[in-house]
Every structure is written in C-alpha cells, then in structure tokens.
Amino acid sequence: MSPKEHKQMEQLIIESAEDLFMEKGSASTSTTEIAKKAGCNQTLVHYYFRTKEKLFQAIFERKIKAFLTVFEDIGNxxxxxxEKLKRIIDNHFELISVNSRLPFFILNEMTTNPSRIGILKEKFAPMATNVYSRLDSDMKKAIQEGKIRKMETLELFITILSLNISVFLLHPILKEVLDLKKEKFREYARKRKKQNIEIILNSLTPEKRGNYEKKVFTRIGIDDRSLPSCPDKPGRVPDKSSGALSLDTTVGADRKSPELLSGRSQYDVYAPFDPVG
Known part of the structure; x- marks a missing residue:
C-alpha cells in the first residue's frame, strides 16, 4: 500500500473501532469485529495499533482532548x-451533540476500568490545569469587579458539565418512553442549549434578597440596636435621619470594604433596590 492508502486504512480502523467502542464498550468489542467492520484482516489492526487496548487508548484520549480544547481555546x-462563558457552554453542548454517545462511553469506561483515570491524569494534567486555572482567574476577577456573585470555580465547572451532558444521557429514555423522533429531539436540544446558558448566567447574577440588596456600610459611633429591622430579611436598614451610616461599597457586594477607617466598624444591611435599574 502507498503511504496515502496506509493512512486511509488506519483512519478506517479508528472510525470502525470508535463506533463499536461507543456502542458496546471496549470490554465487549473484539479486534475481529473491528477488522470485519473496517473491511480488513485482524493482522492489519495489530499492525497499526499492536493491541486493542492501544487502539482504545488512542480513541479515548482523542475524545478527552477534544473536550478540553473547547475550554482552552475560548479561555485564551x-x-x-x-461572553467567554456563553461560548464555552455553547461549544461544549455542540461537541456533545455531534458525539451524543460520548457521555455514556466515558462514564462506562471510567467506571469499569478506573485505572484509565490515572492514565488520563498523567497525559492531560498540564492541559486540564491550564483550563481550570484560566477559568478560575477569570471568575475571581469578575467576582472582584462585582459582575457575578461569589461562586467556586469547581461548582461552575460541574454545573456546565451536568446541564449539558444530562440532555444526551436522557435521550435514549426519552426516545423510548415518549417516542421522541430524531428531529423533535434536535429541536428540544436547541432550545435546551439556550436555556442552559440562561440558567448558568442567571445563577451568577449578584445576589438579591426579596426586595432588598445587600450593601456594606460603615458605622460611626452608633448603637446598631437603634436601627429598624428590614421587614422581609433579618438585618438592618440605614437610619437616614441620623446620617450616621455611609455607603462603603457597590450594590450587591458581599465582601467587606477595604476602605474601613480606624475607629469604624462595618455593617451589613439589606437596602431596597430598583428591580428595573
């Protein structure tokens, strides 16, 4: 065979093996089945990949890398x-959409062969660390600027994965129980992607409690017991007539003001906010 034909045969074996691994799992797939599907003999499968495990590893690593690359490229x-977050959620969803059996594949292989986790960690640790660190840095900056509420990066990461993946994990059940046709599911998936973006962005909105927003004030020589309680949230509101309280931080801030002066103490209150503005 020419070099081009060798490359084509290698790719055909990979695609055939991927279909079978996705459908049956690596343990239930034989090299004989892979060769038959690829239209070659078993010897060629071993020639290109030596063992079934090495063939599986090549496919598995390629899929994991595709997932990480989505986060890495947009993060940079x-x-x-x-906007970054919107693109991450959108691209991650689309990646699963064109590889709808991938979530089952990964979960099944990680569960039945836990040693694969260690192999992947060794191979992709630098890339995964870079992706996570960049997202963590961007989140902390957005929190510091008051653009989003305080949230752990891991919490956000898991939320994105779970919301996007669950759509496709449930597909086989919905297909059978609700007789959900392919086109109908695609329509549902398109809507669900938009909803996932909205759900995640809304979950990051700076915190609002009832009709009150949390603000931080400095108290100057005043007995806080003289301040009236907020009607629908335990706490205090500023006594405007006394002029004893001054606003220290921006609306929606959960952090204490770094500008606390000597002799003053900080005071968390819930003050009315304009839901429109």
Missing amino acids: MDLPFE
Whole structure:
C-alpha cells in the first residue's frame, strides 16, 4: 500500500473501532469485529495499533482532548467573562451533540476500568490545569469587579458539565418512553442549549434578597440596636435621619470594604433596590 492508502486504512480502523467502542464498550468489542467492520484482516489492526487496548487508548484520549480544547481555546480569548462563558457552554453542548454517545462511553469506561483515570491524569494534567486555572482567574476577577456573585470555580465547572451532558444521557429514555423522533429531539436540544446558558448566567447574577440588596456600610459611633429591622430579611436598614451610616461599597457586594477607617466598624444591611435599574 502507498503511504496515502496506509493512512486511509488506519483512519478506517479508528472510525470502525470508535463506533463499536461507543456502542458496546471496549470490554465487549473484539479486534475481529473491528477488522470485519473496517473491511480488513485482524493482522492489519495489530499492525497499526499492536493491541486493542492501544487502539482504545488512542480513541479515548482523542475524545478527552477534544473536550478540553473547547475550554482552552475560548479561555485564551480576550473577551468579557460573560461572553467567554456563553461560548464555552455553547461549544461544549455542540461537541456533545455531534458525539451524543460520548457521555455514556466515558462514564462506562471510567467506571469499569478506573485505572484509565490515572492514565488520563498523567497525559492531560498540564492541559486540564491550564483550563481550570484560566477559568478560575477569570471568575475571581469578575467576582472582584462585582459582575457575578461569589461562586467556586469547581461548582461552575460541574454545573456546565451536568446541564449539558444530562440532555444526551436522557435521550435514549426519552426516545423510548415518549417516542421522541430524531428531529423533535434536535429541536428540544436547541432550545435546551439556550436555556442552559440562561440558567448558568442567571445563577451568577449578584445576589438579591426579596426586595432588598445587600450593601456594606460603615458605622460611626452608633448603637446598631437603634436601627429598624428590614421587614422581609433579618438585618438592618440605614437610619437616614441620623446620617450616621455611609455607603462603603457597590450594590450587591458581599465582601467587606477595604476602605474601613480606624475607629469604624462595618455593617451589613439589606437596602431596597430598583428591580428595573
């Protein structure tokens, strides 16, 4: 065979093996089945990949890398945090959409062969660390600027994965129980992607409690017991007539003001906010 034909045969074996691994799992797939599907003899499968495990590893690593690359490429873009997040959720969803059996594949292989986790960690640790660190840095900056509420990066990461993946994990059940046709599911998936973006962005909105927003004030020589309680949230509101309280931080801030002066103490209150503005 020419070099081009060798490359084509290798790719055909990979595609055939991927279909079978996705459908049956690696343990239930034989090299004989892979060769038959690829239209070659078993010897060629071993020639290109030596063992079934090495063939599986090549496919598994390629899929994991595709997932990480989505986060890495967008994370390196010079974009506002909200726009980055939208693109990450959108691209991650689309990646699963064109590889709808991938979530089952990964979960099954990780569960039945836990040693694969260690192999992947060794191979992709630098890339995964870079992806996570960049997202963590962007989140902390957005929190510091008051653009999003305080949230752990891991919490956000898991939320994105679970919301996007669950759509496709449930597909086989919905298909059978609700007789959900392919086109109908695609329509549902398109809507669900938009909803996932909205759900995640809304979950990051700076915290609002009832009709009150949390603000931080400095108290100057005043007995806080003289301040009236907020009607629908335990706490205090500023006594405007006394002029004893001054606003220290921006609306929606959960952090204490770094500008606390000597002799003053800080005071958390819930003050009315304009839901429109």
